[in-house]
Amino acid sequence: MLPKILLSLLFLSMFLSNNLNAEFLENAKYIGSFSGKKLLIIRDDKWKSIGSGVDFKIIKLVRSESGLDIVIKFLRVDLKLIRAKVVYSKNSETRFKNVKNIIEKDDAIAAINGSYFDVNGNPLGLLIADGKTINNRIVTHPLYSGIFYIKEDMPYIVYKDNFQSSGVTEAIQVGPILIADGKDAEDFKDIHSIHYRSGIAIDNSGKVIIYATDTNYNGISLHEVRQVMRLSDISCMNVLNLDGGGSTQMYISTPSFSDYITGNTDIPVAIGFYPVRK
Numbered sequence: 001m002l003p004k005i006l007l008s009l010l011f012l013s014m015f016l017s018n019n020l021n022a023e024f025l026e027n028a029k030y031i032g033s034f035s036g037k038k039l040l041i042i043r044d045d046k047w048k049s050i051g052s053g054v055d056f057k058i059i060k061l062v063r064s065e066s067g068l069d070i071v072i073k074f075l076r077v078d079l080k081l082i083r084a085k086v087v088y089s090k091n092s093e094t095r096f097k098n099v100k101n102i103i104e105k106d107d108a109i110a111a112i113n114g115s116y117f118d119v120n121g122n123p124l125g126l127l128i129a130d131g132k133t134i135n136n137r138i139v140t141h142p143l144y145s146g147i148f149y150i151k152e153d154m155p156y157i158v159y160k161d162n163f164q165s166s167g168v169t170e171a172i173q174v175g176p177i178l179i180a181d182g183k184d185a186e187d188f189k190d191i192h193s194i195h196y197r198s199g200i201a202i203d204n205s206g207k208v209i210i211y212a213t214d215t216n217y218n219g220i221s222l223h224e225v226r227q228v229m230r231l232s233d234i235s236c237m238n239v240l241n242l243d244g245g246g247s248t249q250m251y252i253s254t255p256s257f258s259d260y261i262t263g264n265t266d267i268p269v270a271i272g273f274y275p276v277r278k
Contacts, residue, residue, distance in 0.1 A: 031061060031227045034192040038064045039224060047233065050257035051109060052275070053081030059228060061220075071214035072197075072228060073261060075110050075252055075273075076207050083274045084150055084208060086114065086129040086170045089267075098263060100251045103272045112210045112250045113198055114269035115174045116144070116243045121268035125173030126163075138163065138173060142188060146177035146240040148200050148271075155208050157200070157238035172271065178226045179239040194219045196248035200271060201229055201236040209236060210271070212250040212261050243267070 031039040043060035050056045055076040062069050077084070089102045099111040116124040125144045127134040138147075138160050147163045149156050149171035159180060160173060176188035178199070196219045198212040211229075213220055220228075222241060229236040249263030 031224055033063070033224055034221065039070070039220075040064055044231075047076060050252070051254035053078035054109060054254060054273075056252065056257065056259070057233075059231075061224075061228075063218075068218045070220050071217045072211055072220070072225075073214060073250065073259060074209055074211045074234070075112075075250070076203070076209045077110070077273050078207050079150075079153060079155055081276055082109070083153070083276050084155060084170060085272045085274060086127065086172050087111070087270045087272045088123070088127065088129045088134050089269070097268070098251075098266050099249045099270045100260060102267075102270045103251070106272065106274065108272040108274050109254050110210070110250070110252045110273040111270045112200070112212060113243055113247045113263060113267050114271050115172050117268050123172075123269055126160075126171055127173070127269065128165075128168055128171040131169045143175050144173050145175040145185070145188065146180075147171055147173045148240050155202055155206070157202055157240045172269070174240060174242050176222070177238075177240055178222060179229060179236060182237045184226065188222070191223045192221045194221050195245050197222070197225055197244040198242040198248045198250065199225065199229075199240055199244075200242060201234075201239040203234065203236045209234065210250065210273075212248050213244075214261055215248060215263065242271075 029041040033039050039061040042062055045057040047055040047057050057074045059072045087102050089097045099113060103111045115127060118124060123135045125139045126147060145159060147158055147160055149168050151167045177185045196213045196215055201209045203209055229239045246264035247267050250261045252259045
């Protein structure tokens with residue numbers, strides 16, 4: 001008698017599990033991937049306030065064909081309350097640091113890796129940091145398609161050909177641009193290559209969002225990132241890819257919250273975020 005009861009319980013468990021999974025999958029949100037494959041969104045946090053003018057959230061995805069997990073962390077900042085600043089760390093003693101080291105002596109609440117650089121730590125593309133021009137050369141290579149800049153305390157992301165330097169206090173050339181004025185950018189290669197990613201964006205309310213894939217998990221393609229940045233509670237009008245791969249790193253530290261995505265490579269350039277002093 002006991003074996004029959006156990007067998008019945010086993011079948012009941014399998015039935016409930018299959019039906020719950022079917023119901024979950026029916027209501028789940030997906031991100032489209034390469035060749036019709038999908039990324040299932042298994043975690044999509046609400047934005048959480050972690051300080052004045054600063055919000056944080058996490059999205060977790062899983063690849064339908066491999067089961068590999070991807071975690072993306074986001075920080076949203078209001079530049080009326082937070083200042084964005086390009087930070088260049090190269091000096092005679094050390095050419096490279098991680099984002100935490102770059103800003104830990106300042107009062108920054110966050111930083112993310114910035115532009116591409118050569119073996120000597122020189123930025124490959126336009127770089128203006130705190131009003132000082134580090135590199136005035138705008139690179140013409142298609143990869144370096146975008147420039148994030150600050151002018152009169154307002155953030156902008158534009159194609160390199162549309163950049164005007166007058167009045168600009170911070171600027172960083174990198175790329176590619178993924179979304180420009182709400183439209184997909186298509187003038188770049190390797191859209192489906194999977195790597196660790198980081199980027200900077202401006203949402204439809206004018207706030208800046210930085211994001212990075214958690215390097216304890218797996219990478220994501222630019223095509224997939226672009227879809228994530230179009231999700232309703234992220235809703236970005238302009239998105240610019242930063243130097244990802246081993247350089248991907250992001251540091252957050254407020255009185256009530258901290259998080260650190262460590263990179264595999266030290267870097268000379270970061271974008272830091274600082275409370276506006278009244």
